[in-house]
Amino acid sequence: MKVIVNGEPREVPEGASVADVVGAVSPAASGVAAALNDEVVRRSAWAATPLRDADRVEVLTAVQGG
Amino acid sequence: MSDDRLVIAGEEFGSRLIMGTGGAPSLQVLAEALTASGTELTTVAMRRVDPAARGSVLDVLRDCGVRVLPNTAGCFTAGEAVLTARLAREALGTPWVKLEVIADERTLLPDPVELLDAAERLVADGFVVLPYTNDDPVLARRLEQAGCAAVMPLGSPIGSGLGIRNPHNIELIVESAGVPVVLDAGIGTASDAALAMELGCDAVLLATAVTRAQRPATMATAMRHAVESGRLARLAGRIPRRHLAQASSPGRALPVGRASARPGSGPL
Numbered sequence: 001m002k003v004i005v006n007g008e009p010r011e012v013p014e015g016a017s018v019a020d021v022v023g024a025v026s027p028a029a030s031g032v033a034a035a036l037n038d039e040v041v042r043r044s045a046w047a048a049t050p051l052r053d054a055d056r057v058e059v060l061t062a063v064q065g066g
Numbered sequence: 067m068s069d070d071r072l073v074i075a076g077e078e079f080g081s082r083l084i085m086g087t088g089g090a091p092s093l094q095v096l097a098e099a100l101t102a103s104g105t106e107l108t109t110v111a112m113r114r115v116d117p118a119a120r121g122s123v124l125d126v127l128r129d130c131g132v133r134v135l136p137n138t139a140g141c142f143t144a145g146e147a148v149l150t151a152r153l154a155r156e157a158l159g160t161p162w163v164k165l166e167v168i169a170d171e172r173t174l175l176p177d178p179v180e181l182l183d184a185a186e187r188l189v190a191d192g193f194v195v196l197p198y199t200n201d202d203p204v205l206a207r208r209l210e211q212a213g214c215a216a217v218m219p220l221g222s223p224i225g226s227g228l229g230i231r232n233p234h235n236i237e238l239i240v241e242s243a244g245v246p247v248v249l250d251a252g253i254g255t256a257s258d259a260a261l262a263m264e265l266g267c268d269a270v271l272l273a274t275a276v277t278r279a280q281r282p283a284t285m286a287t288a289m290r291h292a293v294e295s296g297r298l299a300r301l302a303g304r305i306p307r308r309h310l311a312q313a314s315s316p317g318r319a320l321p322v323g324r325a326s327a328r329p330g331s332g333p334l
Contacts, residue, residue, distance in 0.1 A: 006114040026115045031124050033112075033157035040152045058114065060153045064096065064123050065111020066086040066137040066164060066273060 001053040012051060019046035025059050032061045070297070072269050074246050075162075075194045075215040079106045082263070083293045084135070084248060086273025089225075090282065093121050099276050100130045103286035108132045109164050109273070111139045112154050124158075135196070137164035142177070144184035151188055163188065164218070164271075165197040174224040178205050182212060189213035198250050201231075203238040210245050217243060218250035218271060221262065225274045227254030230261055240266035256285075256292035263296025264304070 002009055005021050012021060018034055018041050026032045034041050035058040041049050051057070072079040085105040090096035100108060108130075110123050127134050136154035141147040144167060151163040167184050169177035176199050188195045195214045199205055206217040219239055222228035229252060230236060240247050249262035250271040259270045270293050279285035 025117055027117060028122070031122065031157055032115060033153040033155075035149060035153055038149055040149070040156055042156065058153070060112045060150075061115050061157060062110040062122070062124050062134070062136065062154075063113045063116075063119075064087040064090060065113075065139050066088055066109030066135075066166075 001051070003051050003054065004056045006057070006059055016051050017047050018049040018051065018057060021051070021057050022046060022059050026061070028061070032059055034059050070301070072246065074196070079269075081106045081290070081293075082269040082297055083259075083290055084108065084269055084271040085132075085276070085286075086137075086271065087123050087126075087277070088139075088273050089277035091277075093123065093126050095282050096123070096277065097126045097130060099282040099286040100126070100132055102283040102290070103276065104290045105132060107135050109135045109137045109271070110158075111137055112150050112157070113140075134158055134160060135162055135164050136160065137198075138166045138184075139168075141167050141184075142169070142180070143167065144180045144187065147180070147184040148187050148191075151184075151193060152191070155193070161192055162194045163196065165195050165214075176200050176220070178202070181205075182208055185209055185212045185214055196248070201235040201239070203235060203242065206239045206247075207242060210243060214245065216246040216248055216268075218248040220251040221249055221258065222252030224251045226252055227275060228252050229254050229258040230265070233261065233265055236262070236265045236267065253289075256288040259289050259292040260296035260299070263293055264299050266300055269293075 003012055022034050037056050072082050081104045083103055083105050085103050085108040087096055087110055136158055138147040138150040141150055147167045155161055167177050167180040168174050185195050185197050196216045196218055197209050197214050198218050201219040209217050221230035246268035248269045248271050249267040253259050253272040253275045262270050276282050276285045
């Protein structure tokens with residue numbers, strides 16, 4: 001199935017979780033947060049949150065700014 | 067004055083200079099500038115993860131012993147800002163947020179309607195909200211009433227270096243605020259930061275003036291001294307402005323014949 005991760009389409013296997021896509025785009029496990037369809041998914045729930053076709057996932061971290 | 071500490075939402079800070087991290091040419095330069103500034107609280111932005119990124123601003127802040135203050139820069143609506151703040155809280159483990167909701171890219175001025183909406187929603191969600199706001203005393207009051215932990219009026223547009231364009235409004239905000247007032251945005255050089263503190267602001271937040279200076283660490287040192295000097299001057303109580311001179315040497319016991327019949331000594 002196809003999901004949108006940080007604005008880019010990405011093919012993931014059926015049953016993939018938020019944890020799977022976070023791990024695929026972020027080398028660091030700390031200092032990042034994820035949202036699924038504009039709702040924050042707590043880190044503790046990443047592995048247990050399955051993705052569905054066309055879901056939008058945002059994976060953010062801190063950068064220089066402000 | 068070592069006990070003169072900035073207190074925001076019950077947290078104490080020895081430095082009244084809050085720094086931003088945007089615009090520094092490298093993390094090394096940023097680290098040197100933050101150290102020179104003496105800051106204890108520094109902003110970061112939240113952006114999509116870049117898998118190719120080398121080094122992290124979070125590592126710099128940790129090494130410098132500086133507390134992180136995530137912002138919602140780049141958000142145009144209350145909804146975007148609330149989601150960004152929630153992601154920052156999850157990523158960084160802090161309920162503190164510098165709330166920015168801007169109206170357009172050209173001026174980067176705050177959108178007051180969206181800003182107040184976002185502030186109310188974030189306060190209700192348990193955040194410590196520090197809103198970047200216009201130099202509008204009425205909006206500052208509304209933000210305080212909404213439960214914000216501080217108000218952060220701009221001196222002039224972000225990155226403009228135009229200084230404090232409406233000092234009178236900043237004074238009006240200071241006079242009526244019951245929460246700390248942080249002059250945020252527009253600082254160009256040390257005298258701007260000193261003026262903010264002389265006007266009665268509790269702290270100054272700046273980034274560009276340091277990070278894009280020719281010598282960032284030197285400017286950071288200047289800003290630290292400026293904020294401290296301005297604060298001391300405010301606490302000392304400046305003399306009133308007078309229309310005419312007031313002699314600082316005694317007018318009595320002058321040698322014979324000097325004190326009278328001098329041109330200009332009569333009433334104007």
